[in-house]
Amino acid sequence: MKKILKAITAGAVALVLLTGCTGATEDQKQKRENFEAAQAAVPFPEDVVAKNPTERINVREKLIRDSxxxxxxxxxxxxxxxxxxxxxxxxxxxxxADSQLLPDYEYRDLCGSSACWQLVNAAGDDATYGNREPGIFFFTPEGMLVTWSGDYLQFDRPMKINTPISLVANVA
Known part of the structure; x- marks a missing residue:
């Protein structure tokens, strides 16, 4: 009886897998062919990347510094x-400034019957909904919070400025 049950289960799984793959449309086949042609046209330089993975080295160094x-x-x-x-x-x-500790979305049972779970926007870290402020924030060594929503430059060392600075704060 166990052998018959195993054979039926294996046959059902094989049938699902085989029929699931036959429904590929012409568009899907064309996209796959285009992808394969692009892969063949631009060879991946495995030997160069394996010997000198500079992008990985750079990302690792940035993570170390940021941490x-x-x-x-x-x-x-x-x-x-x-x-x-x-x-x-x-x-x-x-x-x-758009970072948060909690996830952006969560699954909720909207019907109350465990039958219709949907992905919905989650509340932010401050327990509110909606967009958070754009930009960046950081703390000075004195503990001052700075938030900015424009462009900025960041360096490991001070840079010489040749133009006058337009915003000067008196920090006591």
Whole structure:
């Protein structure tokens, strides 16, 4: 009896797998052919990447630096025409103001009967819904929070500025 049950189960699985693959449309076949042609046209230089994976080395180094909470960096906030508006020393990582600790979406049972689960927007870290503020934020060594929604430059060392800075704050 167990052998018959196993044979029926295996046959059903094989039937589902075989019939599921036969429904490919001409469009899907064409996309697959285009993908394969593109892969063949641009050979992947495995030997070069294996010997010198510079992109991986760069990403690793950036992650190491970004993970150092004592790291100092120099942030230059830019106006829309590229002039330096202000500059700060940042302690730790410059973060996206859109970052949050909780997930953006969650599954909820909208019917109350466990029958219609749907993916919906989740509340943010501040327990509100909607878009968060754009831009970046960081903390100075003195603990001041700076939030900015424009372009900026970040360096590991201070840079010489040849134009006057338009925003100067008196910090006591």
């Amino acid at each position: 150092d909470p004592k790291r100092l960096s120099y942030i230059y906030l830019l106006s829309m025409d590229g002039k330096v508006v202000a500059h700060f020393v940042a302690k730790g990582k410059v973060s996206s």
